[in-house]
Amino acid sequence: MTTDSNIIPSLHRRTPPARLQHTPFEPVCAIFRQYLRGQKQKFTPERAMILDAVLRKQGLFEAEILVDDLKKLGYRASRATVYRTLNHLQDAGILKQVFFDNKQSYFEVIVGGQSNDYLICIASGKVIEFSSQRLKKLRDEICAEHGFEPIGHQFHIYGLCAEGRCKNDKK
Numbered sequence: 001m002t003t004d005s006n007i008i009p010s011l012h013r014r015t016p017p018a019r020l021q022h023t024p025f026e027p028v029c030a031i032f033r034q035y036l037r038g039q040k041q042k043f044t045p046e047r048a049m050i051l052d053a054v055l056r057k058q059g060l061f062e063a064e065i066l067v068d069d070l071k072k073l074g075y076r077a078s079r080a081t082v083y084r085t086l087n088h089l090q091d092a093g094i095l096k097q098v099f100f101d102n103k104q105s106y107f108e109v110i111v112g113g114q115s116n117d118y119l120i121c122i123a124s125g126k127v128i129e130f131s132s133q134r135l136k137k138l139r140d141e142i143c144a145e146h147g148f149e150p151i152g153h154q155f156h157i158y159g160l161c162a163e164g165r166c167k168n169d170k171k
Contacts, residue, residue, distance in 0.1 A: 028055060028094055028111055035092035046077045050085040051094075059116070059129050060098065060106040100127065100156060110152075117155035123164030 032051055033043045053070055054061075067082050077085075086107060089095040094111045100120045106127075108116070117135060119128040135155060143150045160168060 031111065032089065032092050032094060036088065039088070041088070046075075046081050047085050047088070049075045050077060050082055051089065054086075054089060054095065054107070054109060057107075057109065060108050060127060062104065062106055066107075098154070117153075117157075119157050119159065119161070121161040121164040122158050123160055123167045126161050126163060128161070 029048075029051065032047075036043050036047070049070065050066075053066060053073070053075070057066070063083060063086055066086075067077075067079050070077055070082065086095065086097075090097055090107075094109065095107050096110045098106045098108055098118070100106070100118065104125075116129040116131050119130065120126075136153075139150055139153050142148075
């Protein structure tokens, strides 16, 4: 059996640079500037306002909602600049991109915070974020059994919320 490194050819594969080491209390702006300097990129006013808007977000957000929010605030940044900056923020370890299905992706600020887990309704698309110490404890126990050191996790439960069950009943 041969292994094909390009199993899903339609997915864009980016090789992220090695994660920068930073202290827990280092300002996010400094982390982003350090990352950009390492990439020989500039910390532009557009990137600064996008970073500011991202850090104001609570929980999950969609890239298109961020684009709309920037326009409402009167900021001038093209859609392409927003998407490129989101990629840079992800590579810098400030954001993570979360996929629940092949239709929509979300972003979440992860620097200085804890990772959340998600309940995803397959009928309504509703996403409920939660954090569970019991789940983290179980994760750590499983990792210890296998000599694995966890640095994070994602846990998604797919099902039907009350609204989704009503939608399914009407079909």
